[in-house]
Amino acid sequence: MSHPQSILIRGGTIIDPASGMHAVGDVAIAGEIITAVGKTPEHFVPDLTVDASGCLVMPGLVDLCARLGEPGGEAAGLLDSELAAAAAGGVTRVVCPPDTDPVLDEPSLVEMLRWRARRIKRSRVYPLGALTVGLKGERLAEMASLVKASCIGLSQADTPVADTQLLYRALQYASTFGYKVWLRPLDAHLGRGVAASGAYAQRLGLAGVPTMAETIALHTLFELVRATGCAVHVSKMSSAAGVELVRRAKAEGLPVTADVSMHNILLTDLDIGYFDARMRLDPPLRQEADRIALLGGLADGTIDALCSDHTPVGSDDKILPFAEAAPGASGLELLLPAVLEFARQSGLALPRALTVATSRAAAAAGLAPLQLRAGAAAELIVVDPEARWSATPEQLGSRIKNTPLAGLELSGRVRATIIDGRVIYQRADGASPADLARAEVSRNPQAPGIGTAP
Numbered sequence: 001m002s003h004p005q006s007i008l009i010r011g012g013t014i015i016d017p018a019s020g021m022h023a024v025g026d027v028a029i030a031g032e033i034i035t036a037v038g039k040t041p042e043h044f045v046p047d048l049t050v051d052a053s054g055c056l057v058m059p060g061l062v063d064l065c066a067r068l069g070e071p072g073g074e075a076a077g078l079l080d081s082e083l084a085a086a087a088a089g090g091v092t093r094v095v096c097p098p099d100t101d102p103v104l105d106e107p108s109l110v111e112m113l114r115w116r117a118r119r120i121k122r123s124r125v126y127p128l129g130a131l132t133v134g135l136k137g138e139r140l141a142e143m144a145s146l147v148k149a150s151c152i153g154l155s156q157a158d159t160p161v162a163d164t165q166l167l168y169r170a171l172q173y174a175s176t177f178g179y180k181v182w183l184r185p186l187d188a189h190l191g192r193g194v195a196a197s198g199a200y201a202q203r204l205g206l207a208g209v210p211t212m213a214e215t216i217a218l219h220t221l222f223e224l225v226r227a228t229g230c231a232v233h234v235s236k237m238s239s240a241a242g243v244e245l246v247r248r249a250k251a252e253g254l255p256v257t258a259d260v261s262m263h264n265i266l267l268t269d270l271d272i273g274y275f276d277a278r279m280r281l282d283p284p285l286r287q288e289a290d291r292i293a294l295l296g297g298l299a300d301g302t303i304d305a306l307c308s309d310h311t312p313v314g315s316d317d318k319i320l321p322f323a324e325a326a327p328g329a330s331g332l333e334l335l336l337p338a339v340l341e342f343a344r345q346s347g348l349a350l351p352r353a354l355t356v357a358t359s360r361a362a363a364a365a366g367l368a369p370l371q372l373r374a375g376a377a378a379e380l381i382v383v384d385p386e387a388r389w390s391a392t393p394e395q396l397g398s399r400i401k402n403t404p405l406a407g408l409e410l411s412g413r414v415r416a417t418i419i420d421g422r423v424i425y426q427r428a429d430g431a432s433p434a435d436l437a438r439a440e441v442s443r444n445p446q447a448p449g450i451g452t453a454p
Contacts, residue, residue: 007028008044018371059371060358066332082398087424096125098128104151110151128154128157154181180233181233187214193207198286238260238283243297265306268285278406312330313402336414358370392406
């Protein structure tokens, strides 16, 4: 990891989704700040020069759902490897749900997670605090203390609150103090299956999760929002009917934002094949009509953001029969290819398509916007959009490598990730000569190279 005083990213295609900028030029960085975008200042002398010819230069990605294996439990110690994977995937901001072990329902646990993340000095971590103690849905957690400990919102992760009266009280309290509540729309009783209800699940004999498990939860939630005025974020939409309900809620003016997992816009229930446990996900993969509706909702802004839903699940928990396998998949390094695939399938101009994992995602989380402009923080990535690769275990930096996208040809790979003027990742190992030439880093003869101390 280097700490240069100045960096010049030369000749890349600069994309700033927040402003719509899309032009070839240079980005000059001095310390932690971008000093110029487009043309290099006349007297700017960089310590490092990155040749970004043929690459995109854009803000870092914001992932609204990624589990990091901290602060403890069986997955303890994953934080280092998962934040390294985030940097390799161009994800500079990671929102962490509270369903860790132990649950993030106490300020001390939140503070420990933030402290460890700061020590690692890679991607930034933004925790969500538990809405209820232990995520059990029985008693409200100390919301004010959790927010004071730097939680950006309160969440139940994937655990629904069955007690509507308790949820009503939670939204009343959160609304009073301006806290945002993140909820997965899932009926506690109807959502107990392992695959999306439909002909294919029925043929395989798998217990189904009907669409109404999502829509009933959304109807209830939006009624409570009308009554309380609480701002809510709807996590991991999965159905066409759900998208329409969110669209109506937004048209009504309710304070609602939403996201969708990348798996639900790339795959369908048919990809389960013959009980492929890699496709055991939560929410489950639905039908093609749902996938198309999710793409449309993401394209028209009904759904604000695309997330990786990074949930590391070890091999021992995936080699079980489909219905017994643990749901989840690794995805931090796959969000970028998913966003680029969304751009291709939606037909949107690239700056607008990238907002689903940059400016719109940041706004949904209440985070400061990421922009490529003079005076903004230097938090950006250099991307080769044409790089072809496959998500094999050798290519993934996450310690847990199970993914339903394994074996598929992916497009788009990060060549460098920069946060606060520090190069926290540069791709080298395993890259082809053409890839290395495209992202070649040249040095001022008196300056340190990437990866060396100045």
